[in-house]
Amino acid sequence: MTSAEMSASVQLADRALWAKGGAISYLMQQGIENPQCLSLAAGFVDASTLPVDLVRNATDRLLAENIRGRAFLQYGTTGGAERARRAVLEHFATQEGKAVADLGVDLSRVILTNGSQQFLSLVAQVLLNPGDICLVAAPTYFVFLGTIAGVGAKAITVETDTNGMRPDALDAKLDELDAVGLGDRVKLIYLVSNFENPSGYVLAAERRERIVEIAKRRSTSHRIHVLEDSAYRELRYEGDDPPSVWGCDPDGEHVIYTQTFSKSFSPGLRVGFGIAPTELVAPIASRKGNEDFGSAHLNQHIIASVLADGSYYEHVNEVCESYRRKRDAMVAAAREYFSDIDGVSWVEPRGGLYVWMTLPEHFDTSFDSRLFEIATQKELVMYVPGELCYGGEPAERPRNHMRLSYGVLSPDEITEGIRRLANAIRSL
Template identity: 50%
Template sequence: MALSNEIRFSKKRTWSHDLPISYLMQQGVENPGVLSLAAGLVDQNSLPVSITKNAFESLFSDSGAAREALQYGTTAGSLSLRKLLLTHLTNLEQKSAEELGVTVDNLIVTTGSQQYLSLLGEVLLDPGDICLVAAPTYFVFLGVLQGLGARIISVDTDESGMRMDSLDSTLEMLESQGQLDRVKMIYLVSDYENPSGLSLSVERRKQVIGVAQKWSKQHRIHILEDLAYRELCYDGPVLPSIRSFDKTGETVILTQTFSKSFAPGLRVGFGVASKQVCAAISDKKGNDDFGSTNMSQHILANALRENLYYDHVDYLRSVYREKRDCMLDSAETYFSKFRNVHWIHPRGGLYVWMTLSESIETGFQSPLFQKAIHQDKVMYVPGELCYAFDQGIDSSEQPVIQKNHMRLTFGVQNIEGIREGMKRLSDAVKSFI
């Protein structure tokens, strides 16, 4: 009997196909000479080579410590690092661990915050469950949710972030449709959001907890607070997290990463959650990897313990502030002459959100994207990728996805590259004005 060559993939595989991040990477590789204002990478020259080298040498000067770093770690992460992370968190919040209601048992170290986002989705969301997100929001997390078969529903935003009146009315609508029981999560990037660069106002950080608790009628609706860019603040201080206003510590789940503020190659992030949620994540993580890279955790612990990390963050802020200002100045130089073109001035993070005339689409198949890539040799992230598509309703009932935005990043290019990239992009846009 002949064997069939058919492979029956899981539904999760089907839900995860054709992710936009793969296409963006492909375009970058296949079009050499393209200046990328798309890649959300960090500044190559600012990576902490000497700090990491010193931490490595310090670690390996003690054979016992070196062997510990080379051994398996624990699923939750190195206890010494988690103690340092607890201190790090209290410094950022300007509150004691007791005031925050957090101990080391509430912290889990992960392979970047992306793993924490993925693990949390796995333990909280069944296919058909609902996650509410800002419009726009981090498009890679939209891919995570899509891969879990979750429904993703957008909530309106303004210059102060997600609108609480819109969030409340969305939850009210879902209750009227008998779907409130499927709502599991509200996802927010509080500081300098990828892609918009906006931050949720402090007042709304307080309010969103009340909204989530108000509608937690049949089960707890969690707030997932993604603080990937928290420490990259250029105008003003670090803001208190949503989690810092959660008096019970049961509603908000917080995650941060050291990829943007230190080194993405170490792949270290962490999350803070209730002990119940931590237990669920730890069980899932134990099945996946037995624990994140032990060596990286020891290197980061050394940088935190010796205060080298904090010196590096101060340096990064100066580097990125200059690059942000360069991109904004270039936008003024090359785009201010165009009608109906405007952009957001971010106070931190790595992104500038630019809006074109409604008649100019920016998607992968649009004439603008194709011209930018192939003729002007510059790449951006189409803004439409950052808007949710609800798999649970008919396409005719979907809200109209805005197709005239671009996410631009100043992270990876140097000053000259930013200026030249913005000039090339303006040449591409000029053809469609």
């Protein structure tokens, strides 16, 4: 081989150039590398609530006998172990307030994935071609925005208020896209239905119905799917669970549902699940087969075990109790330290892990802003710049928001973090 050939440059595939997973990796890394910096950024769950005993007991039981134990340490199947899928479907039915038999969901439609993030990614891969469009709330889950970009598709924002994505704005956006010849490129509407990451908004019940109705009505040249991501469904601290978006589609053809055991139980197990319309099951399974031909088999059985013996539900109650206290600490600290700063407002969430804060428009919260520098270098507190959570063109994204998480820190640390953040803002 000549030296010229040896130094030839790497030619990455388009997909590698489209991939934008950098922000989440950077923030997670920062949280781990700078323990002195109070991280209101990390979406990690509260370490003190992680179910070590429950997982140890479940694992001991699973591995108690050699022959049975070996089966759990063997490869599983691409869609997930039947026992675990059944347990997950029962869990889903309980949340829907129905018996499994009344859901009308064949077990083959339940797919267990490596966290719900993998399910989101599989859906993006099987439905979105480069140039296709996914309509999203503003703001929305920034990692999924990266996933959409990663398949070469576009995330276009739909006007959103404190009750979530506005159906009238969705219809108007579809008209707008039709008018410029892009209507046919819309394949997906992505909704984080409960306690949206980052805004904490819950999509209002009547909007759920209307959005499904719009997706059906506008499915003329091809089916427009609605992807309901209910990652925070179980982290509710007040009020009732509205009917799922999935439940507004009794035929089960338009709404794709995903949920995770990361927030309610353990993100380290990486178990999430999706319920797909029948026609998407085989394409999703084929893609997953290309990636990993099955998520961690033992972990699926751990989840199945704690669901079956009910210890999961006791744990979720404890977790919610702990997060409720942390949410209260963050809201109380925001009232104490931010009330006298003009033009600052925040959403007080009834569940989930985040407080969405808005600063006056002339404030810039982005990674390269003065505020981010002062917060992280001088005051030693970290937040997620709100700009990351918007689709659309970079120049059009608002830069005056922050996502603040109360997941990881203790109530006292949360109070201190908010005090430091207020100092950083005041210093500007």
